Amino acid sequence: MQFDSLAEFVAMGGHGLYVWMAYGATLAVLLGSTIALRVARRKQMLELRWAADQQDASTTTETQGTSGA
Amino acid sequence: MTLKELWHKLGSPRWFYHMSTPWVTGFGIAAALLLCTGIVWGLGFAPQDYQQGNSVRIMYVHVPAAMVAQSVYIGMGVAGFVLFVWRMKLADVAIAACLPFGMMLTALALFSGGVWGRPTWGTWWDWDGRTVSTLVMLFLYIGIYALREAIPDVELRGRASALVAVVGTINIPIIKYSVEWWHTLHQPASFTLTAKPTMPPEMYLPLLVMVLGIYCFAGHNILSRMRLEIVRRERGTQWVRELVLPARAAG
Amino acid sequence: MNPKRKSRLYLAVFLLVAVSGTTAALMVAMEQNINMFYPPDQVVDGTAPVERTIRAGGMVKDGSVNRDPDSLAVEFTITDHMGSEFVVAFTGILPDLFREGQGIIVQGELAESGRFQAKEVLAKHDENYMPPELMDMAQEIEAQGAAKSSDPRT
Numbered sequence: 001m002q003f004d005s006l007a008e009f010v011a012m013g014g015h016g017l018y019v020w021m022a023y024g025a026t027l028a029v030l031l032g033s034t035i036a037l038r039v040a041r042r043k044q045m046l047e048l049r050w051a052a053d054q055q056d057a058s059t060t061t062e063t064q065g066t067s068g069a
Numbered sequence: 070m071t072l073k074e075l076w077h078k079l080g081s082p083r084w085f086y087h088m089s090t091p092w093v094t095g096f097g098i099a100a101a102l103l104l105c106t107g108i109v110w111g112l113g114f115a116p117q118d119y120q121q122g123n124s125v126r127i128m129y130v131h132v133p134a135a136m137v138a139q140s141v142y143i144g145m146g147v148a149g150f151v152l153f154v155w156r157m158k159l160a161d162v163a164i165a166a167c168l169p170f171g172m173m174l175t176a177l178a179l180f181s182g183g184v185w186g187r188p189t190w191g192t193w194w195d196w197d198g199r200t201v202s203t204l205v206m207l208f209l210y211i212g213i214y215a216l217r218e219a220i221p222d223v224e225l226r227g228r229a230s231a232l233v234a235v236v237g238t239i240n241i242p243i244i245k246y247s248v249e250w251w252h253t254l255h256q257p258a259s260f261t262l263t264a265k266p267t268m269p270p271e272m273y274l275p276l277l278v279m280v281l282g283i284y285c286f287a288g289h290n291i292l293s294r295m296r297l298e299i300v301r302r303e304r305g306t307q308w309v310r311e312l313v314l315p316a317r318a319a320g
Numbered sequence: 321m322n323p324k325r326k327s328r329l330y331l332a333v334f335l336l337v338a339v340s341g342t343t344a345a346l347m348v349a350m351e352q353n354i355n356m357f358y359p360p361d362q363v364v365d366g367t368a369p370v371e372r373t374i375r376a377g378g379m380v381k382d383g384s385v386n387r388d389p390d391s392l393a394v395e396f397t398i399t400d401h402m403g404s405e406f407v408v409a410f411t412g413i414l415p416d417l418f419r420e421g422q423g424i425i426v427q428g429e430l431a432e433s434g435r436f437q438a439k440e441v442l443a444k445h446d447e448n449y450m451p452p453e454l455m456d457m458a459q460e461i462e463a464q465g466a467a468k469s470s471d472p473r474t
Contacts, residue, residue, distance in 0.1 A: 001113055009113065012123040015188050019126050022181040023112065026130040029173045030104065030286065037293050044297060048304060048313040116451030120417060125449060154329045190442045191415030197356060235332060239340045250347075252377065253356045254425055256447045268449035 079159050082299040083308050089292050096289035103282030110275040118272075124188045129275055131181040132260055133283040135203065138174035139241055141167050141287055142206055142234075145213075146241075149234030152227050159295075161227040162302075164234060165217065166294035170287055172210040179203060190254060198247030199255040202240055209237040357425050360404035363436070370430045377425040377444065381405060385420060398424060398436075406430075410438040417443035 003009040012019045070078070078084045111129030118125035145167040152160035182200065183193040194200065213230045220226035248257045259267060260280065266273040303309050321329070357375035358368040368374055376398065384397035392411050399405035408426050418424065423444035428437045450458070 002116060003113065012126070013117070015122055015124040018124055018184045018188055019112075022127040022130055022184045023108070025177055025180050026108075026134070029177050033170060033173065033290055037290065037297070040297055041293070044300060045313060048300070048309065051304070052310055052314050116453070118449050119452040119455035120445060121449075128449070150332055153332050154325060188416055189445060191417075192440075192442060195442065232335070235336060236339050239336070239343055243343075251356050252359060254442060254444055256445055259447045259449065267447045269451065269454055271451060272449050 080157060082159055082162070082303060083306075085159055086296055086299050089296060093289055093292045093296065096285045096292065100282055100285035100289055103278050103285060107275055107279035107282050111279060115275045116271050121189050124185060125272075127181055127185040128259065128272075129279045131178060131185055132276060133280045134174045134181060135178035136260065136280060137283045137287050138171055138178050138203075138206065139244060140284070141171040141174065141291070142210070143238060143241060144291075145171065145234045146238035149231035152231040153235065156227075158302075159299075160231070161223070162295050162298045163291075164213070164227075164230055165298060166291045168210060168214050168217075169294070170290045172207065172214065174283075174287070175203065175207040175210060179207065195254045197254040198251050199244055199253060202244040202247055205240050206237075206244065209233065209240065213237075360398055360400040360406060361402070363398075363406045363430060364404040364434070368430055370432050373427065373429060373439075375425055375427045376406070376430070376436060377423065378405070380418070380420050380422050380424055382420045398426070406434055406436055408436045408438050408441075410441050412441070414441055415443040417445060 010016055010020075078088075107129065111126050115126065115129070117123050145164055148160040148163035148167070151157050152164065179200070182203075186195065187193050213233050216233060217226050217230050220229060245258075247253060248255055260273075260276060268276075300309055300312065357377040360376070360378040362368050363376050368376060378398040378400050381397040381399040384395075386395045388394065392413065393409070394411070394414065395407060395409050397405050397407050408428075410426070410428075418441065423446065425442045425444055426436060426438040427440040427442070429439075430436050
């Protein structure tokens with residue numbers, strides 16, 4: 001470890017503001033894009049599942065199958 | 070599989086979706102491991118620089134962001150070329166998938182660069198060859214994004230964005246070589262694949278880990294977005310239905 | 321390859337070559353104006369224009385830094401260690417990295433007399449990164465080497 005205490009680690013020898021702004025932005029980009037993807041994927045799955053349910057419901061109530069979604 | 074067979078397979082979004090599944094997972098895990106290791110290493114264990122002190126740690130995020138932002142643009146340019154000449158649908162999907170992360174990485178490179186420049190050069194921003202051409206790259210990303218939002222017709226949209234993406238690739242060698250052609254404020258490359266590193270291993274290795282980590286993250290991000298779009302485009306089909314409801318699809 | 325596809329290929333390649341060629345031509349034509357700063361030899365030999373805002377750069381000459389004790393005014397000499405040098409006058413806060421031997425870029429006006437009045441001073445650093453301990457070691461080794469070579473006994 002290059003630092004002897006948490007305070008030193010945060011201070012970064014006087015350059016703390018700059019280092020933490022850079023790393024903070026990086027983490028925001030990485031976490032933000034991962035979360036955004038997860039959310040989009042879940043939303044898509046739910047919508048598709050709902051659409052499939054609709055399709056199944058309408059094919060079981062009609063005697064003849066409907067064509068594609 | 071020969072190259073020609075691979076090329077034809079790429080015409081099938083469905084094939085691509087299934088083929089990319091292990092890659093997305095692999096890239097994701099690799100990215101998580103590499104980035105966690107790299108960030109901890111760079112922030113806490115790598116040494117200071119004799120001149121810049123601890124601000125040198127910004128290099129471990131700035132350099133990877135810049136490198137990968139350029140690579141993603143090149144990938145987008147290649148996809149644009151393929152779309153323009155061969156009208157491959159997957160290429161259109163690829164262009165759209167590269168835009169969000171490419172934009173964010175470029176912005177991150179500029180931001181982290183400015184934050185690094187303030188205590189070292191003495192300024193947040195300088196109109197220097199490399200900084201300006203990187204800013205141009207950001208404008209290209211934003212421009213292609215705006216173009217795609219503005220054009221509703223899928224074919225026209227694809228061709229327009231492909232054209233801008235391809236023509237914009239000429240900016241990449243300008244970014245790379247500006248520091249060699251001209252007397253600039255921005256220093257020459259700290260990280261190249263061909264030359265010996267200009268820093269000792271204690272600094273070079275965490276940088277390498279971060280560069281690989283961001284590449285893997287980009288792979289995961291871009292493939293995921295492509296898959297999202299493929300499913301969206303093919304949502305009426307049987308194979309997508311099987312994805313969504315594996316148990317029920319048999320029935 | 322089918323003919324339509326081939327013509328698209330040619331069009332794409334043509335566009336790429338045309339734009340690259342145009343850009344390359346522009347850059348070569350503007351070479352003089354794009355040079356981001358004038359190095360010391362160009363400042364000294366008259367290539368650098370006078371009475372115009374320009375950028376110049378080089379290394380701070382050892383022992384040339386003179387600070388005014390009562391103000392932020394400072395004078396120093398920029399050199400290329402190859403025989404060319406010029407004096408810079410600046411009033412203001414110098415960047416953290418400013419020191420003797422450092423690469424520096426100054427922005428301001430070059431007077432007829434050859435003296436550079438700087439409005440802005442930026443520190444340039446190279447791509448060589450080194451931890452302080454290794455730097456001390458390297459400097460020690462250099463010093464020992466210099467001592468050995470000037471030792472008349474060897």
